[in-house]
Amino acid sequence: MNKPRFHHVFALLAAMSLSSHAAKPGDAAINAAFDDAVARYHLPGLAVGVVQDGEIVYSRTSGELAAGTGKKIDNGTLFKIASNSKAMTAAVLARLVDAGKLKWTDPVAKHLPQFRMYDPWVAREMQVRDLLIHNSGMGAGAGDLMLWPEPNEFTRADVIKGLAYLKPVYSFRSRYAYDNTLYIVAGEVAAAAGGAPYEELVRREIFGPLGLSRCQVGEWSRDAVGNVAQPHTRSGGRNIVVNADGETIRAIPMAAAGGIRCSLNDMLKWAQMWLAPDRFGVVDSKPWLSQAQRDAVWTAQMTMPLSKRMRDWDDSHYSAYGYGWRLTDVDGTQKVSHTGTLSGMYSSLTLLPEKKTGFVILINADADEARTVLNQTLVKHFTAPAQKRTVAYYAQRIAEEEHGGSVAAKAPDTSSRKAVAAPAMRDKLGIYRDPWFGEVSICPKDASVHFESKKSPMLAGTVMRVGDRLLVDWDNDRVDTEAWLDFAMGEDRPVLTMAKTDPNGDFSYDYEDLHFERIRDCP
Template sequence: MKPLRHSLSAMSVVLLAASMGLSPALAAGPSVDKAAIDQAFDDTIARYHLPGLAVGIVEDGEVAYTRTAGELAAGDGEKIDADTLFKIASNSKAMTTGLLARLVDAGKLEWDDPVTKYMPDFRMFDPWVTREMQVRDLLIHNSGLGAGAGDLMLWPEPNHFSRADVIHGLRYLKPTYSFRSRYAYDNTLYIVAGEVAAAAGGAPYETLVRRELFGPLGMDRCQVGEWNRDAVGNIAQPHARRDGVNVVTNEDGAVIPDVPMMAAGGIRCSLRDMLAWATMWLEPETSGLVDGKPWLSPEQREAVWTPQTIMPLSRRMREWDDSHYSAYGYGWRLADVDGTQKVSHTGTLSGMYSALTLLPQKRIGFVILINADADDARTVLNQVLVKQFTAPAQRRTVAHYADALDRDARVAKQQRPVPDTSSRRPAKAAGMAGQLGVYRDPWFGDVSICPVADGVRFASVKSPLMVGDVMRAGNRLLVQWQGSGADTEPWLEFGPETVSPMTLEMSKIDPDADFSSDFEDLSFVRVGDCPRSQAP
C-alpha cells in the first residue's frame, strides 16, 4: 500500500472549483489595458527606485504587451531589452519538473519511482524516508525538512560546495517535521531531482534542458550549466540599494559556472524566452509543438498542475484575492483568485527577482523580471497585474498595495522586533580563550573562530564569503559579516566550557530573515586549535 499524501486528483480539483463557483471551462481573456499597465510599470519603478524592469503579457496565444526600462548595470548606459538575460531563480523549478514530465511521457521515469532507483547512494537522515522517498516527493516540499534546509551550501555564491557535496549533506540534515506531514519550502531536493532527470535521461541535466526544453520551445537566449559571459552578452546584473543608490552586487565573472543549485534556481532567461514558456502552458495545442505534437501530453500537463501539498492560506490571500485554497504542484503554486484559477511561481536571489503568473481560464499570462532586491516591488506589481484581469473594476493601484505592505511591515516590526545590537563592540580574543578554535558541522564543513590583530574572526572554509568579525552585544556574541556576500547576521551560542568537545550553535538575529540563512540547522563541534600564528 502506498503511503497517504496531501494530494488532489484532477476530479477533486474540478469539484473544488465547482464548489467555489469556478468554471472549469476556458473563458476568453479580457483585452489588455495597456495604459493602466504602463501606469503600474512607471509607478513601481518610481516607488521602489528599481535599476531595471521587464514586463510582458501573453493573451490568447499572442504577446499582447512588453515593456522594459533601466540598465544592465546601474550607470553603464546599456539598456535592458526583451532579450536581456535575468536570473529567473526558483522559476527554474517548473522547468525541471517539465523536463521530468517529458521523461515520464517518454517512458523513462515514473513519478512514483523511488529516488534510489536512479541514485543508489541517495540518503536522507531517516533510513525509512530514504527508502520511501519518491521522485514526486523531491518536488512538492513535503520531505519533513525545515524551510531552506541546507541552503547555506548554495548561497552566498561563489562557494566551494559541489553538487555531490549538497546531495551527500542531505543525510545529516535532521527533519523538523514528519515525512509528508506538511509544506516547508526547500531547494536542495530539487538538486536531487535534476540528477534523477540526468540518470533517467542518460545525459547531464544541462544537456537535457537544452535539448528537451530550450530547443523545442525556441527559448534561444536561455542559459543553463556553464557558459561564457561575453559570448552571450546582454546580461542584467543584480543590484542592492545602498545610501540611496543602486549598486551592482555579485557581479558576473567571465565564466558563469554550473552552480550546484542549477535545477532549483540557476537558469537565466530573457523576457522573450519566458513569454514563450508561458504561451506553451496556456496554448499547448498550438504553441511549442514538437513534430506536430504538444510538448507535453495532456496527462502530464494535468499531473504537473495537480495540487500535491496543501499550503497555508494567508490572510493576505483571503483579503486581497478572495482565495479559498492554496497548494503546491510539481514546481508550481496553485490557487484561486476572484473566482478563477491561478498557476504561478516566483524567483528570488540576492539582487534579482522574477515572477511568472498564469490565469489559464482567461488565457492570460505575465512575466516580471527585476534586477534588484525587490520583494515588495514584485508583490505589488504582480498584484496589480492580476487584478487587471480578475477584478478590473476594483482599479487597484501600485500605491494601494504598497501602502498596505508598509502598514503590515510596521505592525510586524512592533510584534516581532529585531533585537537591538547597537551596543556591539569587537570581541577580544582574551575573553574568548576557551571558545577559540576550528569547528566542524557534518554538512557545512569547517569554520574557524580565531584571533586577528583587531579582534576575533569567523571564517568558513567552503563558503569564503561567510567571513566576519565576532562582536559582543551585551552578554551575547554575533557575527558582523564583511563585504556584501552574506547579509543575515547570526548569534553565536557556545556550549559550556566544562563539556568537551566544545559545541557551537547559530541562529538568525532577525527571526524573520530569509529562511535560506538556515543557521539553526548547523551543529558544530570543536575539532582543533587555531593555527599557531593565530594563538591569543
C-alpha cells in the first residue's frame, strides 16, 4: 500500500470539506477516521453513514464519481455493493418462505429440476438453505471464472449446468468455503418459487416496499439514472477509472451473488429496517418480514474460522455464517455484518443490534486495507469507545502483522518471460475445451502464440516461457492474476490444466478447477 504523500493531504481535505455533509460536534472521532482514511489511502471517493436508535445520526461523503471529472459523490450516488447483495437475495427467499411459496429445507431440485452437482447424492440432498451458507464442499470461489472478469458471455443457465463438473475438495456440509455460484442458484430458486425473474423479485420484494428508490439491479441506463460512481485503481500516484460503465448497464448472471448497486441513503434505510423493524419494517400495516425469518437469517447456520485477528482485536468467541450475513461477537456484543468486494469497488455494512447501531462504508477504489481499518475504527467507536482506536492505530497493527507474521508463499519471479514462437509449441497448439468453462484457443498470432477464451473475452493474452514453464501474459491489465499453463498427454489427446502464478492471487480466478482437452486443430 502506498504511503501518504503529505503535500497532497491539504488538497484532499479541502476537497472533502466541499463535498461533505454537515456533521455534529460529537462526530469528531468519526470525522477524524473519515479524513485519515481518505488521506492515508488516497481514496477517490468515500461515503459513510451511521444509524443509532433508528435515526441516521451521521452521513458524510467525499470525492468524485470518476477522478478528474469534478462530479461529486453525494448520499444518492450509486455504488456497487458487491457481496452485500447476498443479504438481499436471502431476504427475498425469506419473504417467499413467509408467503408459503418455499421452505428453507426444500430440496433445490424441487424448484430447479435441472440442478446437478458433481456428486449426484449431494444434488439430491442439497436444500435451499445450503445454497446460502457456503457448505457445499466446493473450493473457495469455485466456478467464479463464469462470473469474472466482466464482461463475459456466460449465462445463469451456464453456471447451473457447470456445477456438475466442479469437483469438490471437501465433504458436503463439513466446512465453510466461500462461494458465489450457489447464490446464483439461490436467485433462480427464488425466481422459480416466486413466479418472476430474480431482478423483478428484488424490486418487488425489497426496493419497492422499503423505499430503496435509488437501488438498481438488472439492465438500466447509466445516464437516465445518473449519479453513478465508477471503480478506480491506484496507478502512477493517481486514481484511474477501470471497468467504466457504458451507457447501458447490462443484466449480469451474478446479480444474486454481488450485482446490486445502491446509494448511501438506500443502505442506511436497509440498516434501519434491520435495526428498528417496528418503525422501518412495517409495510401496509404488516411486518415486512416475520420475526421467525428475521431470526433465521441471523442464526448461525455454518461455523466459520475464528481468526487470530478477531481474537486479538475484538475478543471474539465465535464466527459463523447465517443466511447472507456474517455473525460474530465484538467486545461482548453481537455483530452482524458483510463486506462487498469487486474490482475497484468496496463496501461494508455492519450492524450492532444490541446497541441499536449500524454503519455503512462505500468506496469506489481497490481499498482492502482502507475498508478494514475504517470499519474496525468505527466498530470500536461503538463497542469500546474508551480505547479511542484510530485508523492510524489499525494501519500500524496491520503493518506489524505483515512484518512479524508467518511468511506467505511469494509469487515467483517471472520477469525473464519471453514470448513463445509457434513452432516451439507445435504439438500443443489447438482448440481446447473444459466442460464448464467452454472453449479456449491456443493458436499462432503474428509471431507468437495467443490464448483466447471463447466466452470470457478478457481472458486473452500471449503465451510466455519462464524457465521450463509457460504462462499467459493477459492483454488486459484488469486481469491481475496470471496463470501457468501445464500441458500433458491424456489417454488419447493433449490435456491442459492451469494454476495461479501467484499463490496468494484472488480465489475467484479459479484456474485450478479447469481441465481442458484438445478437441480440434487451430483454424
